[in-house]
Amino acid sequence: MxxxxxxxxxxxxxxxxxxxxxxxxxxxxxxxxxxxxxxxxxxxxxxxxxxxxxxxxxxxxxxxxxxxxxxxxxxxxxxxxxxEDLPPAAIEALAAVALARWPQIGVATYDGGRWRMTERYLATRHTRHFGPTEVCDLDAVLATPACAMALVHPRLEAVDLMAGLAGAAGVSLTRASAQAVEVTAAGVxxxxxxxxxxxxxxxxxxxxxxxxxxxxxxxxxxxxxxxxxxxxxxxxxxxxxxxxxxxxxxxxxxxxxxxxxxxxxxx
The missing domain is CATH 3.40.50.1000 (HAD superfamily/HAD-like)
Structure with missing residues (x-):
C-alpha cells in the first residue's frame, strides 16, 4: 500500500x-x-x-x-x-422536544472545557467523562454555550432516541454508542x-x-x-x-x- x-x-x-x-x-x-x-x-x-x-x-x-x-x-x-458551537436556540429546542417526549431523558452539554449534566444523565450514563464535570439543573446545563450535547435514556437505546428526534433543526445527531446520542451543530x-x-x-x-x-x-x-x-x-x-x-x-x-x-x- x-x-x-x-x-x-x-x-x-x-x-x-x-x-x-x-x-x-x-x-x-x-x-x-x-x-x-x-x-x-x-x-x-x-x-x-x-x-x-x-x-x-x-x-x-x-x-x-x-x-x-x-x-x-x-x-x-x-x-x-x-x-464549532451549537446554536443556543437549537439546544433549547432539542431539549424541549426530547423532554416532552421522554421526561426521564438525561441531558449533558460540553463547553470546550467542562461537561455539565443533569442528575438523570449522571444516573443513566456510566461512561467516563474526562476532565471537569458538574451536575446541575437543566437550566444551567442549557444556559452555557456548548459545542457538543449528549442525550441518554434509562431504557431506550440511541437508535430509538434518534428516530424520535429526526428532523430537529440546527443540529446533527449521531449514535455515539448503543445508549448515547451525540449532538453537534448541523453539518458537523x-x-x-x-x-x-x-x-x-x-x-x-x-x-x-x-x-x-x-x-x-x-x-x-x-x-x-x-x-x-x-x-x-x-x-x-x-x-x-x-x-x-x-x-x-x-x-x-x-x-x-x-x-x-x-x-x-x-x-
Whole structure:
C-alpha cells in the first residue's frame, strides 16, 4: 500500500482497548507512521481532556478531531485548531422536544472545557467523562454555550432516541454508542472534522485511509479513499467500509497496516 497521504483512526474500540489502554503493537505502528512522515489523525467523540489521557499515543498524532468533529486539537494536545458551537436556540429546542417526549431523558452539554449534566444523565450514563464535570439543573446545563450535547435514556437505546428526534433543526445527531446520542451543530460530524484536518495537513483525502468501529465512524469513511472496519463492528459499519481487520483486542490497526505493506512487517 503506497501513496497514502494520511491515516485517520477512531480511538475507543479501534486503537484503545476495553481497559482504556493502547497496545505496544499499536504504539509501534503509530511510531512507524511518524518516522515515515505519514500524518496520523485521531477522530473521536472524546473531548480534548480525553485525548490528553492517552499517553504515549497522543504525541504521535499530527492533528485530532474531537467531540465528533466539533473541536480540532493541534499536535501539542492543547492548541485549539477550530471549534464549532451549537446554536443556543437549537439546544433549547432539542431539549424541549426530547423532554416532552421522554421526561426521564438525561441531558449533558460540553463547553470546550467542562461537561455539565443533569442528575438523570449522571444516573443513566456510566461512561467516563474526562476532565471537569458538574451536575446541575437543566437550566444551567442549557444556559452555557456548548459545542457538543449528549442525550441518554434509562431504557431506550440511541437508535430509538434518534428516530424520535429526526428532523430537529440546527443540529446533527449521531449514535455515539448503543445508549448515547451525540449532538453537534448541523453539518458537523466526523466527516466534516476529518475533511478539515486533512486540509490543514495538506493531505489528499482520496489517498487517506480511515479506521473505525461504530456508526459514528461511517460518515468519515465517505471522505477518504479507503476505510477499514474492525471485525467486531456493527453490520452497518462493516458494510460501509472498503476493508476490514481484526478487533482492537487483536491489534487489528497495526496488523492491517503491516499486512498491506504501509509500515512493513513487525508483529
Amino acid at each position: 503506497t501513496g497514502v497521504s494520511a491515516v485517520v483512526t477512531d480511538l475507543d474500540g479501534t486503537v484503545v482497548r476495553r481497559d482504556g489502554t493502547v497496545s505496544e503493537a499499536t504504539l509501534r505502528a503509530a511510531a512507524l507512521l511518524f518516522e515515515l512522515g505519514i500524518p496520523l489523525v485521531a477522530a473521536t467523540a472524546r473531548t480534548p481532556a480525553g485525548l490528553r489521557a492517552l499517553e504515549p499515543l497522543r504525541p504521535l498524532l499530527s492533528l485530532s478531531v474531537c467531540c465528533g468533529g466539533a473541536i480540532g486539537v493541534g499536535p501539542d494536545g492543547e492548541t485549539t485548531a477550530w471549534r 460530524d466526523k466527516a466534516s472534522g476529518v475533511r478539515r484536518a486533512l486540509l490543514e495537513l495538506g493531505a489528499a483525502p482520496e489517498r487517506a485511509i480511515a479506521f473505525g468501529d461504530m456508526p459514528i465512524d461511517v460518515a468519515m469513511f465517505g471522505v477518504v479513499g479507503r476505510s477499514v472496519a474492525m471485525a467486531d463492528a456493527p453490520p452497518e459499519v462493516l458494510a460501509a467500509a472498503t476493508d476490514r481487520t481484526s478487533s482492537v483486542e487483536q491489534d487489528g490497526f497495526a496488523a492491517f497496516l503491516s499486512r498491506t505493506g504501509l509500515i512493513g512487517p513487525f508483529l
